[in-house]
Amino acid sequence: MPNWVEHVVWWQVYPLGFVGAETEAIDTVEHRIGRIGDWLDYLLELGCNGLSLGPVFASETHGYDTVDHFRIDGRLGDDADIDALIAAAHGKGVKILFDGVFNHVGREHExxxxxxxxxxxxxxxxxFRWRGDEPxxxxxxxxxxxxxxxNPAVAEYxxxxxxxxxxxxxxxxxxxAAYAVPPQFWASVVHAVRAKHPDVWFVGEMIHGDYAQYVNVSGLDSITQYELWKATWSAIEDANFFELAHxxxxxxxxxxxxVPATFVGNHxxxxxxxxxxxxxxVPHAVxxxxxxxxxxxxxxxxxxxxxGVKEERVGGDDAVRPEFPAGPDDLAPYGAETFRTHQELIGIRRRHPWLHRTPSQVSNLSNTAVTLSSSHEGATLTLTLNxxxxPVSSPGGDVAGHSWAVHEG
Incomplete structure (x- = not known):
């Protein structure tokens, strides 16, 4: 895995929603993706240094029905717009991650x-795969x-x-949808791409399965940690930290x-x-x-x-893929405290970059409280959730009800 990944914290954006684009493809070009670039300073103020973009390629509707992997969706802009965003991000030290939909394509793909x-x-x-005469x-x-x-031609493409x-x-x-693709396919693609771009980072979306085995065979750097995501919110919501500990x-x-890709929310x-x-x-999850x-x-x-609640219906993702305002000054003020909590916790991560791949040990475990500790070269950091x-006891003193605390010792 490239060294830069140890220090990256991504801010993930669903571009079509972020810019308020139409729900279906258009015949013209709207130069909207630059609106994301207007938030780069906000990203940095938050403490992030990576911009993870959802689909930006030409598609029929939601972006995951790609029709041309070499063309920017007209609802977002064109090559000049994406080049400008990449240049602006790199000028501020921000990495860019693209979303590649390579398990399937839209029916209008050439x-x-x-x-x-x-x-x-x-x-x-x-x-393509067929069942009789039907794709x-x-x-x-x-x-x-x-x-x-x-088909080797698909891998080459x-x-x-x-x-x-x-x-x-x-x-x-x-x-x-990496989980739907044979890992051997990625192995051939990754080998070919790394030969030209040795510092590239690959993360595969997997919801279930043997994560480690998939990485070993595929050659990917990382896998989305859905198991931990589920345990995080359900352990907190159900007051069952035993699930989290497991x-x-x-x-x-x-x-x-x-090292897995971790999150408490996504598109x-x-x-x-x-x-x-x-x-x-909610801050406990963060x-x-x-x-x-x-x-x-x-x-x-x-x-x-x-x-925002995801619903299993047409348009059921809309609530979790909203349009953002023109700039940070247009955000409602009630989110300020949550923003500061993120800043504080990202700051802790920045000061202890070894947390990136250091195992955490569980102690003082009950349904409603837990202490986690991570150690590296003589330094120990603990997190207590209540x-x-x-109040519950922690290495740094009592932690009040419905609170969390980090202690360095």
Whole structure:
């Protein structure tokens, strides 16, 4: 894994939502992605130094139905706009992560339109998976057609896309729906891309499965830590820190193989401030994000206490993918305290970068309280979380009810 990843904290943005773009593709170009660049100073003030962008490529609707991996979505802008954003970010020391959707494409992708015209047995047809004469849809979504990852031409295409945008200046790739792709496919692509861009970082989206084994076979640097995400919010919401302790112990074992990508919110899940109903306990989740080993990311708006519930329906993601205002001065004032909490905890992470891959040990465990400790070269940091009404003891003294505390000793 490249050295820079140890120090990166991502601010994740869903671009189409952030800029208030239309829900379907347009025939013109709207130069909107520069609005994200207007928030780079805010990103840095928060304590982040990485900008993780959701889909920016031409698509039919939500961005994950890509129709052209080499073209910026017209609802966001054009090549000049994305080049300007990358340059502005790098000028401020901010890394850029692109979202690569390489498990499937939209039905209007040129190769798929050719495959429909020429048939499943054609050269173009060989790029896709078929069930008889019908293309295989990704997880039942008819608008998303699954690529044939056994075809070397598909691997060559994906590598060419990655190298194209790395040549343009991005620093890494999030691989959407990596869990649906054979790990051997990524191994061939990663090898080809690293030969040209040795400092690239690859993180695969996995919701379930054997994370360590997938990394070993695929050659990816990291995997999204959904197991820890779930344990974080449900342990807090259900007052069951035993669930969290179990997930932490399992996560510690992963560190022998890779450092996971950690988060408490993203574009696909209900906001943490809506999941944890007692608002006094939302900072507990943030504290875990920046104390536990991993490559952490903050989903835009979480640092302001945004709320939003994901629903299983058409448009059910809209509430968690909102438009942002023109600038920080237009944010509502009630998010300021949550913002300061994020700053404080990211500051702790910055002062102790070794937390990146240091296992945490669990002690003083009960349903409503837990102490975590991490040690490195004689330094020990502890985090105590208390969901209960009564104070609990910690290495730094008593922690009041419904509070958290970090102690260095």
């Amino acid at each position: 190769k798929f339109r050719q495959a429909l015209a020429d048939g499943p047995e054609s050269e173009a047809g060989g790029w 295989v849809a990704f997880e039942g979504h008819d608008l998303l057609v699954t690529l044939n990852h056994d 994906v590598a060419s896309v990655m190298n194209h945008w790395l040549d343009r200046g991005i620093d890494g790739w999030r691989l959407d 997930a932490i112990e399992r996560g510690n074992d992963l560190l022998d193989t890779f 696909d899940v209900t906001r943490v401030a809506s999941t944890i109903t007692d608002e006094r306990h 504290a875990l994000l920046f104390f536990l080993a991993g490559v952490p990311s903050v989903y835009y708006g979480d640092e302001q206490g945004f709320r 969901l209960g009404d009564d």
